[in-house]
Amino acid sequence: MQIVDYILNVLHGNLGLDPFYKVPVTTLIGKYLPRTLELVIPATILSVVIGLVTGAIAASNRNKPTDYFIRGVYLVTWASPPFFVATVLQLVVAYYLGLLPPTGTVNPLLPAPKDITPFPILNAMLTGDWSYFWSLVHHMVLPTISIALVSFGIVTRIARASMLDYMESDFARLSLMKGLSRRKVVYGVVLRNASIPIVTLVALLFGYSVAGAVVIEDVYDYHGMGYFITQAIENLDYTSVLGTTIVVGISIIIANLVADILYGILDPRVRVVE
Amino acid sequence: MSKLLLELKDLTIFYKTLIGWVKVVESVNLSVDKGEIVGVVGESGSGKSTLGNAIARLLPPNSKIQGDIMLDNVNLAKLKESQLQKYRGTSVFMIFQNPLNSLNPVKKVGPQLLEAAKVRYNREGKKVEEKELVEETLKVLKELRLPDPQSIMERYPHQLSGGQVQRVVIGMALLLKPKLLIADEPTSALDVTVQAQVVKLFRQLNEELGTSIIFITHDISLAYVLSNRIVVMYAGRIMEDGDVDEVLRKPLHPYTQGLVSSIPKGNKSQNRLNAIPGNPPSFFVLPGGCKFNPRCNKVMEVCKQKEPSLVEKEGRRVRCWLYE
Amino acid sequence: MLKAIRRDKGGLVGLVIVVAFLLWSLIQGTLEVLAGYLKKPSLGYTLLPHNPFALNFQYSLLPPSSRFPFGTNANGEDILSRILYAMPRDAFVAIVVVLSAIAIGAVLGIISGYFGGIVDEAIMRITDAFLSLPALILVIAITLPLKATYLGTILGLMVVWWPTYARFFRAQTLKVKNMDFISAAKLGNVSPVKLFYSYIFLNSIDPIIAYATLDFGNVILTYSTLAFLGIGISPPIPELGEMAADGLSGLPQAWWWSVFPGMTILIIVVGFVLLGDRLQDIVAGRIAY
Numbered sequence: 001m002q003i004v005d006y007i008l009n010v011l012h013g014n015l016g017l018d019p020f021y022k023v024p025v026t027t028l029i030g031k032y033l034p035r036t037l038e039l040v041i042p043a044t045i046l047s048v049v050i051g052l053v054t055g056a057i058a059a060s061n062r063n064k065p066t067d068y069f070i071r072g073v074y075l076v077t078w079a080s081p082p083f084f085v086a087t088v089l090q091l092v093v094a095y096y097l098g099l100l101p102p103t104g105t106v107n108p109l110l111p112a113p114k115d116i117t118p119f120p121i122l123n124a125m126l127t128g129d130w131s132y133f134w135s136l137v138h139h140m141v142l143p144t145i146s147i148a149l150v151s152f153g154i155v156t157r158i159a160r161a162s163m164l165d166y167m168e169s170d171f172a173r174l175s176l177m178k179g180l181s182r183r184k185v186v187y188g189v190v191l192r193n194a195s196i197p198i199v200t201l202v203a204l205l206f207g208y209s210v211a212g213a214v215v216i217e218d219v220y221d222y223h224g225m226g227y228f229i230t231q232a233i234e235n236l237d238y239t240s241v242l243g244t245t246i247v248v249g250i251s252i253i254i255a256n257l258v259a260d261i262l263y264g265i266l267d268p269r270v271r272v273v274e
Numbered sequence: 275m276s277k278l279l280l281e282l283k284d285l286t287i288f289y290k291t292l293i294g295w296v297k298v299v300e301s302v303n304l305s306v307d308k309g310e311i312v313g314v315v316g317e318s319g320s321g322k323s324t325l326g327n328a329i330a331r332l333l334p335p336n337s338k339i340q341g342d343i344m345l346d347n348v349n350l351a352k353l354k355e356s357q358l359q360k361y362r363g364t365s366v367f368m369i370f371q372n373p374l375n376s377l378n379p380v381k382k383v384g385p386q387l388l389e390a391a392k393v394r395y396n397r398e399g400k401k402v403e404e405k406e407l408v409e410e411t412l413k414v415l416k417e418l419r420l421p422d423p424q425s426i427m428e429r430y431p432h433q434l435s436g437g438q439v440q441r442v443v444i445g446m447a448l449l450l451k452p453k454l455l456i457a458d459e460p461t462s463a464l465d466v467t468v469q470a471q472v473v474k475l476f477r478q479l480n481e482e483l484g485t486s487i488i489f490i491t492h493d494i495s496l497a498y499v500l501s502n503r504i505v506v507m508y509a510g511r512i513m514e515d516g517d518v519d520e521v522l523r524k525p526l527h528p529y530t531q532g533l534v535s536s537i538p539k540g541n542k543s544q545n546r547l548n549a550i551p552g553n554p555p556s557f558f559v560l561p562g563g564c565k566f567n568p569r570c571n572k573v574m575e576v577c578k579q580k581e582p583s584l585v586e587k588e589g590r591r592v593r594c595w596l597y598e
Numbered sequence: 599m600l601k602a603i604r605r606d607k608g609g610l611v612g613l614v615i616v617v618a619f620l621l622w623s624l625i626q627g628t629l630e631v632l633a634g635y636l637k638k639p640s641l642g643y644t645l646l647p648h649n650p651f652a653l654n655f656q657y658s659l660l661p662p663s664s665r666f667p668f669g670t671n672a673n674g675e676d677i678l679s680r681i682l683y684a685m686p687r688d689a690f691v692a693i694v695v696v697l698s699a700i701a702i703g704a705v706l707g708i709i710s711g712y713f714g715g716i717v718d719e720a721i722m723r724i725t726d727a728f729l730s731l732p733a734l735i736l737v738i739a740i741t742l743p744l745k746a747t748y749l750g751t752i753l754g755l756m757v758v759w760w761p762t763y764a765r766f767f768r769a770q771t772l773k774v775k776n777m778d779f780i781s782a783a784k785l786g787n788v789s790p791v792k793l794f795y796s797y798i799f800l801n802s803i804d805p806i807i808a809y810a811t812l813d814f815g816n817v818i819l820t821y822s823t824l825a826f827l828g829i830g831i832s833p834p835i836p837e838l839g840e841m842a843a844d845g846l847s848g849l850p851q852a853w854w855w856s857v858f859p860g861m862t863i864l865i866i867v868v869g870f871v872l873l874g875d876r877l878q879d880i881v882a883g884r885i886a887y
Contacts, residue, residue: 062335079867081819083826083842084860087849091857095850102850170375173332178446179363179393182355189378196380203730211732215823219846229738233828238742245731245739252730268380268430 006242015243020235025243028228033247034118035105036217036224039140040209043147047205050148051155052195058156059163060186070156078153082212086146086219093142100142103221107135139222146216151208155198162194169193199262206255210248279486280306280329280454285341285351287321287328287510289557296557298324299510301341303584306454311480311487313497313504313518315533317554321510326456326490330368331358345454363393367452371459373439377431383442384427387411390446414448418475437468444475451483458490473500494533498522506530509555509565516590526592528572564595572596609876615869616811620689627686643683648676650683651834659852669854671844677854680836681862687748688838688866691821691830692814695755699813700806702756703763708798710764711771722768725761733758733820741829751830755817766809770802808881812874815867822863838863 009016015025058070077085094102106112112120113127121140124133166172167190175185210225217226225244232240264270287299299321306312316322327333329343331350343350345365350358370376377386391407408427415423418441431439440460447455457476461469477500479485491497497504497518504521506514506529514527525531532550552569555561561568567577576595584593626645633642643649648666654674662669668677710721728736737754744750774797824830825839833840838859845856 075868075871076864079815079819079871080864081822081826081839081842081860081867083823083839084857084864087842087846087856087860091850091853168334170370170372171378174368174370174376174443174446175378175389176332176359177330177362177366177368178390178450179359179397180389181359189381192380193378207730207732211734211823214734215826218827218843229735230827233738233742233746236742236745241739241742245735248735249731256730266380269432 010246015246016239018237018240020231020237025240028240029225029243029247030118032223032225032228033251035120035222036210036213036226037251038119038121038136039143039147039217039222039224040206040213042140043144043151043209043213044202044206046144046148047152047209048155048198048202050152052159052191052198054152055156055159055194056163056187056191058160059167059190062164070160074153074156077149080150082146082150082215083219085149086143086216089142089146089149090219101139102142104139105136105221105223106132106139110135139220143213143216143220143222146219147209147212150212150216151205154208155201155205158201159194159198162197163190166190166193196263196267199259199266202259202262203252203255207248207252210251277307278305279308279310279346280304280488281342281344282329283342283344285325285328285339285343287324287333288338288340290336290338291558293558295338297510298557299328302512304505304512304515306486306488308453308486309480309484310503311476311489311501313494313501314488314490314507315492315494315497315504316507317492319554319557320507322490322507323458324510325507326368326458326488329454329488330362330366330456331355332368360397363390363450364397364452366454366456367447367450368456368458369440369443369447369460372463373436373443374431374463376439376443379431381430382427383429383431383434384408384411387414387427387442387445387449391449394450411445411449414445415442417448417478418442418445419471420445437464437472440464440468440472441475444472444479447479447485448483452485454486454488455479456488456490459492460489461496462491462493469496476500495537498537506533509560510557511565511593512584512591513566513594514590514592515584516592520588520590526587526590526597527566527594528570528596529566532571564593606876608872612869612872612874612876615865616814616873619685619866619869622682623686623689626682627690630683630686643679646676646679646682648679650675650679650836652676659848659855661852662854668858669852671841671852671855672848677841677858680841681838681859684836684838684841684859685862685866687835688818688821688863691752691755692817694752695759695817695821696810696813698756699759699763700810702760703765704767704799704802706760707764707767707769708771711768712775718768721764725764728758728761734823737820737824738827738829741824746829748830748832751821751824755821759817762809762813763806766806767798767802770798774798774801804881805878808874808877810874811870811877815870815874818863818870819867 006016013026015029017023018025018028021028054070054074058067061067090102094100106120110132113123113129113132116123116126121133121136124130124136163186167186172185172190175189176182180189213224214226214229216222217224218230221227229241229244231237232244282302282304285299285302285304286297288295289298302325314322314325324333328339329350331353333339339351341351345361348361348365350361350366353361377383388404388407388411391411395402395407411427412423415426420426420438420441426434426438426442434442460476461472464472473496476487476489480487487500489497489500494504501518504514504516504518505512506521506527508529514521514525514530521530522534525534529550536549550569555565555568561578563579564570564577564581567573570577574595582593582595582598584591585598587597629644630642633639640649652675654670657666657670657674658672660666660670660674666676666678668681670676671680706721710718733755736758737751740757741747741750741754744753821830822837822839822842825837826843828840828843831837831840841859842856842863845852845859848855
């Protein structure tokens with residue numbers, strides 16, 4: 001009967017009490033989830049952009065060195081454990097080159113701006129606290145790029161395949177026949193069409209990115225959902241993990257909705273007839 | 275000024291397959307005069323579409339061509355992809371079989387037509403206002419008897435019927451005014467009534483702009499209605515080439531005879547269609563000698579041994595041992 | 599088939615990596631099991647350059663050298679030996695999870711496709727749910743009440759891994775269901791079990807092998823990521839992901855501690871992906887064999 005109670009509670013928006021901190025799980029998720037979303041949302045967009053561009057370049061240079069190079073790169077990043085990509089980036093960019101901070105969420109010496117929204121970066125912007133804002137951005141860059149790196153491969157793969165399909169299509173051939181330049185046909189006509197199936201990937205990609213973020217945050221000691229889950233695992237805190245799973249599920253449903261809306265905007269064939 | 279527009283010299287086309295390079299078109303020699311309409315007729319797999327695509331240089335990457343494609347003293351066969359652009363559109367234009375795939379599905383019809391008009395003005399070195407382009411495009415759509423041209427321009431391709439799209443594509447040709455138009459089975463996907471209207475538009479295009487047309491079809495009666503000349507292809511080779519009336523009245527090659535006798539005559543005394551028995555050969559296993567010999571009703575011993583060449587006969591060309 | 603793989607460099611590299619990994623896992627795994635059974639731990643590292651559990655603080659955090667090719671960790675343990683010792687456990691997870699996923703997926707997929715209706719609807723909604731949530735988070739949620747042990751993690755992976763295969767077998771069933779020879783077989787009084795075995799299962803073997811090869815890599819990737827988070831490990835037995843996590847404390851000076859275990863996973867997964875991709879090309883008829 002415990003499970004019935006739990007489900008009833010969940011339906012009322014109550015995910016239970018964290019046994020370790022003795023605070024509601026929703027409160028903790030409310031604190032950590034926005035920080036992870038600040039990484040995952042830009043990372044999802046970034047991986048779509050990287051994937052589309054590399055997919056298009058690979059397709060238009062089919063079976064040439066550029067194509068093999070791009071396929072090699074996405075093979076390696078795709079087959080990499082997320083923590084490995086993060087570790088290598090951290091070593092090279094943060095430790096050896098010293099370009100960005102290797103760990104942390106924000107400079108701990110800076111006072112946090114007022115909580116207007118759950119998102120620290122929005123709070124910093126709304127209060128005009130630009131030094132806090134830049135510190136956040138500095139700490140976000142490497143985790144975001146790491147997440148994008150482990151997930152862009154699937155976009156490249158699908159974009160490349162659908163570009164190759166569309167390049168043989170009659171409308172691409174007719175566009176060439178009209179006397180348009182090859183560049184215009186590939187990047188205007190074909191890429192525009194090939195980007196439509198990518199949109200359906202957005203929700204999947206978002207899920208990938210969330211899973212990647214959990215691990216990557218650990219490497220960068222960034223205090224988001226990854227930190228929260230790692231703590232929960234160490235304490236064998238089942239309530240928090242279950243609550244997290246439910247929240248991740250909900251956010252993926254939302255990502256699906258966003259993908260559907262984008263699809264409608266990009267493809268005139270599914271638009272409602274005025 | 276010579277009358278010759280296009281001359282194919284020993285044009286041979288290969289496809290790369292699992293077992294290596296396979297010849298699908300073998301040494302085609304063909305010339306097309308200015309203002310001429312040539313119907314290229316053959317069954318599916320005869321290499322007629324491949325030939326059309328080769329002239330437009332639109333073959334897929336797994337193909338290669340040998341020989342020359344001389345269009346107005348330019349050898350299209352020897353041009354690089356980047357050099358082809360300036361001949362596409364205004365020199366050669368091509369129309370495809372399936373109208374549902376011919377237009378970019380995510381762009382409105384109007385801009386797609388305007389692009390064509392812009393290409394021609396750019397080549398002519400003229401600067402024109404967007405407004406004039408729109409007016410010219412609307413005029414063309416009206417000529418094509420498309421209802422409410424204004425709203426057609428604002429629609430997406432999926433909101434038009436197959437016949438309407440095919441007319442829009444012919445509209446592009448009217449805007450580009452190409453010297454040579456290659457039409458690859460442009461009416462096969464259309465209803466018979468729409469087919470007749472579209473065929474009429476091709477004739478109009480030919481008469482008004484003097485555009486030469488290579489009309490590729492499997493339907494010899496359709497070729498008869500439109501063309502001045504008929505070229506019959508089989509297994510990647512020209513089998514017969516001559517004036518449309520003569521070929522229809524007195525076909526020389528047994529294959530052409532088969533095609534002609536398969537046309538329904540409409541008189542009741544002959545209500546049986548004479549289809550040619552058998553199937554066209556696969557390019558992987560072409561028969562020795564004359565490629566048509568296994569299906570030919572006048573086959574002789576020599577047909578199985580040696581392939582005949584294309585010879586002049588009664589002002590036409592024919593590839594058959596009966597005439598050598 | 600082997601000939602077609604050999605002609606392609608990528609496929610060949612994949613084949614070599616996969617064979618080396620599986621062969622090593624078989625030999626080393628047998629030794630480890632024997633060592634435990636005979637209570638003679640030294641048997642477990644006869645083939646390794648060093649004892650992977652030797653605490654030698656005098657050798658703490660040594661960089662890669664001819665003696666310790668991948669360096670040592672804070673305890674002075676040889677990282678290469680620990681990597682080699684950890685491999686059989688990854689191979690075992692991958693094989694058990696993929697095989698069970700094929701079995702569960704085949705049963706549920708065929709039931710779903712054959713009966714249709716509510717059964718089909720229910721099974722497909724479950725696969726939808728599983729496929730849209732990240733496997734990593736699902737497995738964490740399932741294994742945590744099982745105390746996140748090695749076997750509990752395998753169980754968790756088994757629970758979430760079958761949906762892709764169920765989809766595949768459902769599609770295959772639908773394709774075969776409407777073919778004439780199935781009706782003919784029905785008229786001929788062939789038992790339905792035999793029917794499915796011979797027409798659906800045997801027809802599916804080639805594409806399944808190709809996909810499963812790729813999937814071995816996915817399982818290893820997910821398992822090592824779980825191990826990185828501290829799930830499915832049994833200390834002191836080393837695990838690749840766990841070693842990479844431990845190694846973070848040595849950054850940036852002792853980079854080898856975290857980087858080499860991570861790179862090992864990468865190479866193994868690349869091997870499976872290269873080989874699997876190649877097999878898929880061959881099965882799809884994109885390449886002659």
